[in-house]
Amino acid sequence: MSSIQYDFGMVGLGTMGRNLLLNIADHGFAAIGFDLDPAKGKLLEEAASKDTTVKGVSTLAEMVAQLKTPRKVMMLVPAGNPVDIVIKDLLPLLQEGDIIIDGGNSHFTDTLRRITFLEDKKVHFMGMGVSGGESGARFGPSIMPGGDQGAWNYLKPILEAVSAKVNGDPCVAYMGKNAAGHYVKMVHNGIEYAIMQLISEVYDFFKRSMGLDNDELHEIFKKWNDGELQSFLVEITANIFPRKDDLGDGRLIDVILDKAGSKGTGKWTSQEAMDLPVPLPTVDLAVAMRDLSAYKDERVSAEDVYKPKVKAFTADKEKAIQVMHDALFLSTLICYAQGLAMLAKASAERKMDIPLKDVVRIWRGGCIIRSTLLETFTAAYKKQPQLTNILLDKKIASIVKKKQANLRRAVQLFAGARVPAGAMSSSLAYFDAYTSGRMPTNLIQAQRDFFGAHTYQRIDQSGSFHTEW
Ligand code: 6PG
Numbered sequence: 001m002s003s004i005q006y007d008f009g010m011v012g013l014g015t016m017g018r019n020l021l022l023n024i025a026d027h028g029f030a031a032i033g034f035d036l037d038p039a040k041g042k043l044l045e046e047a048a049s050k051d052t053t054v055k056g057v058s059t060l061a062e063m064v065a066q067l068k069t070p071r072k073v074m075m076l077v078p079a080g081n082p083v084d085i086v087i088k089d090l091l092p093l094l095q096e097g098d099i100i101i102d103g104g105n106s107h108f109t110d111t112l113r114r115i116t117f118l119e120d121k122k123v124h125f126m127g128m129g130v131s132g133g134e135s136g137a138r139f140g141p142s143i144m145p146g147g148d149q150g151a152w153n154y155l156k157p158i159l160e161a162v163s164a165k166v167n168g169d170p171c172v173a174y175m176g177k178n179a180a181g182h183y184v185k186m187v188h189n190g191i192e193y194a195i196m197q198l199i200s201e202v203y204d205f206f207k208r209s210m211g212l213d214n215d216e217l218h219e220i221f222k223k224w225n226d227g228e229l230q231s232f233l234v235e236i237t238a239n240i241f242p243r244k245d246d247l248g249d250g251r252l253i254d255v256i257l258d259k260a261g262s263k264g265t266g267k268w269t270s271q272e273a274m275d276l277p278v279p280l281p282t283v284d285l286a287v288a289m290r291d292l293s294a295y296k297d298e299r300v301s302a303e304d305v306y307k308p309k310v311k312a313f314t315a316d317k318e319k320a321i322q323v324m325h326d327a328l329f330l331s332t333l334i335c336y337a338q339g340l341a342m343l344a345k346a347s348a349e350r351k352m353d354i355p356l357k358d359v360v361r362i363w364r365g366g367c368i369i370r371s372t373l374l375e376t377f378t379a380a381y382k383k384q385p386q387l388t389n390i391l392l393d394k395k396i397a398s399i400v401k402k403k404q405a406n407l408r409r410a411v412q413l414f415a416g417a418r419v420p421a422g423a424m425s426s427s428l429a430y431f432d433a434y435t436s437g438r439m440p441t442n443l444i445q446a447q448r449d450f451f452g453a454h455t456y457q458r459i460d461q462s463g464s465f466h467t468e469w
Contacts, residue, residue, distance in 0.1 A: 004053060006032040008158060009063050009073040011086050013040035013056060017076035018047065019137035020103070020130065020162070025052040027161040032056075034063040060086075064093040070124075070154060074101040079263075080110070087114065091121060099124040099151045105265050108179035108186060108272075115147060115178065124151035129175075129185020131367035132164065140164035142367035143172035144188070144359075146181025146352070164366025171365040173358035180352040184359055187339045187346075190269025190283040192368045193262075194335040195233050197286035197423040201414070202324050203237070209313045209417035210320065214241040214251045220321060229329055231371030260290040269342075276349060278342045279434075281426035282335040289422055311417045320413065327410030330403040331427035333373060333396070338430060340377070341389045357381035391434060404431070 010021045013035035021044065025031040030053035033044050041056020048054035057063050064071060071094060075086050083102055090100060100123060102111065111127035118125040129144035130137065143163045145152055152174045163172040175184045206212045206220070221238035225231070245252045266287045273280035292299070313320060340356060347354035360377040364370055380393040390396050411428050414421035433439060448454035450469040458465055 004030055004055075004066065005068045006030040006053070006055070006066050007068055007072070008032070009034065009067050009071065011035075011060070011063075011073060011075045011090075012077040013037075013044050014076065015134050016103075016130070016137050017074075018044050019134055020074075020076065020141070022047055022049070022052075022054065023138050023140070023162045024158060025049070025054045027158075029158055029161075030054075032063050032066055034058065034060050060089055061093055064090070069095070069098065071095075071098040072101070072155065072158070073099065074103050074128075076103045076130075079104045079106045083110070083114070087118070091123065094123050096122040097124070099126065099148075099154060101126045101128050101145075101151070101155070102182075103128050103130045105129070105185065105189070105263065106182050107268055108183045111147070111179035111182045124148045124154075126151040126155070127179050127182040129181050129188065131185065131188055131369075133368065136164065136366050136368075140171070140366050142362050142365060142370070144175045144181045144184045144362065145172065146175040146184065147178060149174065149177075163362075164370075166365040169361070171362040171367070173355070173362050175359065176347065176352040176354040178350065178352050180347075180354050183346060183350070183352060184343065184354060186265055186269050186272070187343055188363065188367060188369055189265035190273075190280065190286075190342075191335055191339040192233075193266035193269075193286040193290070194282040194339075194423055195231075195332055195369060197289055198282070198328055198331050198335070198427070199233060199237050201419070201421045201424050202328050205313075205324065205414060205417065205419045205421070206321075208310045209413075209419055210317060211312065214253060217241045224325060224328075228372065229325065229332075231332075231373070232368060233371075257296075258293055259296055260293045262287075262290050266290070269339075272346075273342050276342065276345055278338075278345045279430060280338050280342055281430050282331070282338055282423050285422040285426045289420075308418055310419060313413070313417060323406045323409050323413065326403040326406035327424060329373075330400060330407045330431075331424045332371070333400065334391070334427040334431050335423075336369075336373065336377065337390045344386075344388050355385070356387070357385050389434070391431070400431075407431075 007029040008024050008031050010017045010033040013033045021031045021033045026049055032055045034057050035041055038058045041058055044056040045054055075083060077083060077086055083106055115125055126145055126148045130141050132141035140163055143159050159172045160170040163170045175181045206217055218238055218241035221234055225234045225238055240253055243252045245255055266283060270280055270284045270287050343354050343356060360374050360381055364374040377390055380390055380396055381387055387393060407428050411421060411425050445456040449456050449466055453466055455464045455466045
């Protein structure tokens with residue numbers, strides 16, 4: 001066995017684990033990784049940069065024995081049972097003060113259970129969200145650690161070194177107590193689902209109603225990415241359209257089956273939002289549309305029954321593109337607003353003390369939902385760290401006011417053309433309801449009292465009332 005003492009250990013050398021470990025090694029830390037599959041250890045060593053210290057091993061004991069104390073062991077294994085199995089196998093090998101980090105997309109309730117389980121074992125445990133996919137892991141992800149503050153202090157220098165940077169500012173910060181790290185990552189993913197759905201709705205209108213081809217779509221999204229819509233998701237969307245199909249003629253996008261996969265984090269966000277409760281309609285819709293996409297055969301049959309005709313858009317194309325630009329910008333802003341409002345509520349309800357100003361700051365770089373909009377949110381939370389909803393910020397309100405007419409126009413265009421725009425419509429509905437001092441829920445209360453004697457409150461007197469309707 002070599003005499004090198006390693007700074008950081010990784011359990012699971014899949015794409016994410018391998019790339020993050022290589023990133024850690026590139027920053028001068030000696031890195032060791034374990035995977036049951038020896039081929040993955042070999043792949044890790046082969047991919048290591050020159051003059052870095054990287055080793056792959058195929059037993060957990062071998063890895064733990066070569067780590068400096070306190071040992072820092074990160075797991076990047078599939079969420080669920082595999083995480084519990086690794087913890088169980090690690091525990092006899094570790095000693096007091098060592099640190100286990102779960103860097104996968106674990107459900108926050110599993111993280112809470114693991115925190116309780118590990119409390120009396122005297123081993124630090126940290127639930128940590130990592131965003132940015134393969135290239136993020138390799139060259140700078142956004143990192144969302146939460147829970148054990150002691151562990152955070154030990155890990156800070158390594159995580160700050162490997163994270164993405166925005167103007168030199170590392171995209172990692174302590175996200176709060178308990179399962180805050182995984183909670184913030186879950187909401188990040190809910191927003192990710194919503195923005196992807198919004199972009200796909202705009203694509204649908206451009207393609208089926210306006211008849212734009214892939215080159216035109218590429219140009220539009222590329223131009224948008226140079227302006228206020230600049231974001232990772234708009235950027236990759238622009239780059240998808242020109243891609244040729246290696247297995248046939250034409251463009252790849254046109255031969256991809258319209259059934260969306262998912263690993264469940266969007267659904268978790270919606271489920272948790274309903275439990276809090278906090279409204280999250282754009283994410284709900286995004287999850288629903290992925291679900292509906294799976295019913296391919298049934299959709300094809302229904303299309304045969306109703307024979308829908310998408311109405312061709314024939315008016316001023318340049319104007320319509322600008323309308324869609326503003327609508328995408330504002331509906332995206334509104335879905336961030338929903339997600340951040342959820343974090344504000346959950347922070348108190350679930351006793352996490354989530355620093356929202358740091359959440360938006362570390363989402364500016366490295367992660368899938370990074371966008372220039374996050375700069376605007378960072379400025380808003382800097383002024384008011386306890387802001388319950390970014391739509392209440394004066395500067396943001398002035399931006400929203402300028403765009404809202406085009407969001408409304410876009411939803412009309414979608415409906416008129418018979419192109420579904422569930423996410424965009426729900427962003428607008430959320431905005432219209434959130435900014436209505438009076439909602440029609442007085443009628444719901446009357447109905448509840450009518451059929452179930454559920455009682456209601458009045459606007460002019462305090463107390464609880466029931467009427468024999
Ligand atoms: C990230 C992503 C990532 C997520 C994948 C797949 O932040 O890097 O959120 O963690 O797991 O994007 O998600 P779905 O399979 O659910 O679309």
